[in-house]
Amino acid sequence: MRRVFIASGISEAQLVRQMLETAGVSVQVLNEHASGGLGELPATEAWPEIWVEREHQLAHAQSLIRDYESASDQTVDCGTCSEPNPVTFEICWHCREPLLQPG
Ligand SMILES: [Zn+2]
Incomplete structure (x- = not known):
């Protein structure tokens, strides 16, 4: 597996996972349940991470994430x-x- 994204929180991790899975990319979310309640700042190593399961889908996932990051204010x-x-x-x-x- 390859890590493609570190989310700022659980909701962002869910957004990115949904986006990638809708596009047919198989992903896993690590640290999904690691952070605390709203308003807490988890330690960096506990931030949710998006990992792509299949190497050949990595470039596709990275391009989708670039699109996501450029459109994230819309x-x-x-x-x-x-x-x-x-x-x-x-x-x-x-x-x-x-x-x-x-x-
Ligand atoms: Zn809705």
Whole structure:
């Protein structure tokens, strides 16, 4: 396995995992349950990490993450549960309903 991303928190780890799995990339999240409650700053080594299981999917995953990071300040709110999602997502990471993209 290869690490492709270190998330700033559990919710970001879930976002990135959802994005990659939607694109067909097999990933595992390490340290998913390691950090404490909201408002706590976990130690760096406890931050959630995204690992790609298959070497041949690594480049694809890295390109998706680059897109994610460049679009991370643009979000669309889910029409079903109101959670903000990156504009690159096609389904809500939270409730898995299809997102209606603006425009
Ligand atoms: Zn939703």
